[in-house]
Amino acid sequence: MSTPTLSFPNHFVWGASTAAYQIEGAWNEDGRGESIWDRFCHTPGKIENGDTGDVACDHYHRWPEDVALMKRLGLQAYRFSIAWPRIYPQGRGTLNQAGIDFYSRLVDALLAAGIEPTITLYHWDLPQALAEAGGWPVRDTAYAFADYAETMVKLLGDRVQNWSTFNEPWCVSFLSYQLGAHAPGLCDEKLAVQAAHHTLLAHGLALQAMRAINTGIKAGIVLNLWSLESVEDTPASRALLERVWQRDQGWFLDPLLHAEYPLLAWQEREPVAPQLQAGDLKLIAQPLDWLGINNYNRQLFDNQGQRLRPVPGAEHTEMTWEVYGPGLRHLLTTLHQRYPLPPLYIIENGAAFQDQLTPDGCVHDPRRINYLREYITALREALEEGVDVRGYFVWSLLDNFEWAFGYSKRFGVIYVDYPTQRRVIKDSGHWYAQVIAQNGIAE
Numbered sequence: 001m002s003t004p005t006l007s008f009p010n011h012f013v014w015g016a017s018t019a020a021y022q023i024e025g026a027w028n029e030d031g032r033g034e035s036i037w038d039r040f041c042h043t044p045g046k047i048e049n050g051d052t053g054d055v056a057c058d059h060y061h062r063w064p065e066d067v068a069l070m071k072r073l074g075l076q077a078y079r080f081s082i083a084w085p086r087i088y089p090q091g092r093g094t095l096n097q098a099g100i101d102f103y104s105r106l107v108d109a110l111l112a113a114g115i116e117p118t119i120t121l122y123h124w125d126l127p128q129a130l131a132e133a134g135g136w137p138v139r140d141t142a143y144a145f146a147d148y149a150e151t152m153v154k155l156l157g158d159r160v161q162n163w164s165t166f167n168e169p170w171c172v173s174f175l176s177y178q179l180g181a182h183a184p185g186l187c188d189e190k191l192a193v194q195a196a197h198h199t200l201l202a203h204g205l206a207l208q209a210m211r212a213i214n215t216g217i218k219a220g221i222v223l224n225l226w227s228l229e230s231v232e233d234t235p236a237s238r239a240l241l242e243r244v245w246q247r248d249q250g251w252f253l254d255p256l257l258h259a260e261y262p263l264l265a266w267q268e269r270e271p272v273a274p275q276l277q278a279g280d281l282k283l284i285a286q287p288l289d290w291l292g293i294n295n296y297n298r299q300l301f302d303n304q305g306q307r308l309r310p311v312p313g314a315e316h317t318e319m320t321w322e323v324y325g326p327g328l329r330h331l332l333t334t335l336h337q338r339y340p341l342p343p344l345y346i347i348e349n350g351a352a353f354q355d356q357l358t359p360d361g362c363v364h365d366p367r368r369i370n371y372l373r374e375y376i377t378a379l380r381e382a383l384e385e386g387v388d389v390r391g392y393f394v395w396s397l398l399d400n401f402e403w404a405f406g407y408s409k410r411f412g413v414i415y416v417d418y419p420t421q422r423r424v425i426k427d428s429g430h431w432y433a434q435v436i437a438q439n440g441i442a443e
């Protein structure tokens with residue numbers, strides 16, 4: 001084995017990520033309740049090609065094979081999410097033992113394979129019953145979430161140390177309630193802002209409840225963040241970047257890490273400001289054992305303050321997201337300067353390309369390898385600059401259901417042939433296995 005030219009600290013963790021609705025399928029099996037994503041996908045016109053997560057990667061039945069594949073890649077950690085409606089079909093009340101057994105067996109198999117489970121409690125599949133009671137814009141949903149979180153730690157906390165409450169609260173609120181692109185598909189800024197507040201509140205309540213019954217867990221939250229950059233450096237461009245930062249990222253980071261909403265963004269959103277109760281901000285700002293970051297691309301603005309989409313002359317993935325590794329370094333160093341941070345983990349990073357299974361039985365995806373190399377290199381540079389990042393998880397382990405884009409975007413380092421459910425490790429998967437084995441990148 002060659003010596004890595006770019007090596008990582010001992011104990012740096014290499015993993016892969018997935019999410020329940022995107023891979024599990026079995027949407028109505030073994031007592032699972034309906035989620036907002038089932039309802040959204042079953043509504044004509046919402047998802048490209050009419051795709052649904054009904055079957056997805058059939059991981060619910062094929063998980064032993066998937067754990068074996070993780071072992072072949074040498075993964076040290078696996079981040080997956082729990083489908084809340086598999087545990088509480090109605091969101092609260094009666095527990096579904098079959099759902100608990102599924103995750104319990106998965107955790108045991110991961111541990112037996114030497115793979116550390118990292119659980120996300122909410123990756124967007126709210127029980128439909130709670131949506132009908134008002135969903136995230138309703139304060140009571142936060143309390144239902146905290147009860148569910150406590151239940152999961154009671155059930156699995158003896159074996160699982162790493163927990164995150166939410167994946168990407170920006171998507172849970174703004175993308176889902178203001179931009180209408182994700183379930184439940186509403187377009188109302190006021191609802192979105194209130195939903196954002198309640199996800200943060202739910203996070204705080206859940207951390208308290210989880211830690212009250214198990215002090216040994218390591219708990220955090222995962223945010224989707226971008227490096228914000230401009231083609232020019234002027235007072236106007238700096239003001240714009242600050243405004244966008246506060247509106248999209250500070251809106252979550254500041255309550256979590258400073259126990260306050262960012263002032264400029266609050267003033268801008270005054271007419272739709274969320275209703276807070278006394279003590280909410282203190283509750284939200286529970287100490288974090290770690291903060292997860294999902295990063296795929298940067299946002300670049302021209303000298304008119306318009307976001308450049310696409311960025312002229314740059315390479316883009318199938319999501320029309322710019323490939324720009326240095327953006328990750330810029331994001332990490334900016335966070336380091338702006339906030340008192342707990343240890344960081346990159347919980348999602350990866351790229352969708354048009355992969356094909358070729359007659360040699362392989363999937364040759366050199367563009368994904370280049371993408372991953374570029375971002376992992378940028379991450380290593382951020383470590384050099386003193387940012388405390390403890391691990392990297394590739395998105396995704398498997399090709400899967402990419403929300404409103406259905407199955408049209410392939411993000412996996414493992415190819416899934418959906419008609420047969422055959423899995424094939426892509427070239428990028430073999431490359432990533434080497435990175436893990438060498439704890440770094442060899443040229």
Ligand code: IFM
Binds near residue numbers: 403
């Ligand atoms: O597939 C999603 C994932 O569910 C959340 N983060 C971004 C990924 C790619 O769009």
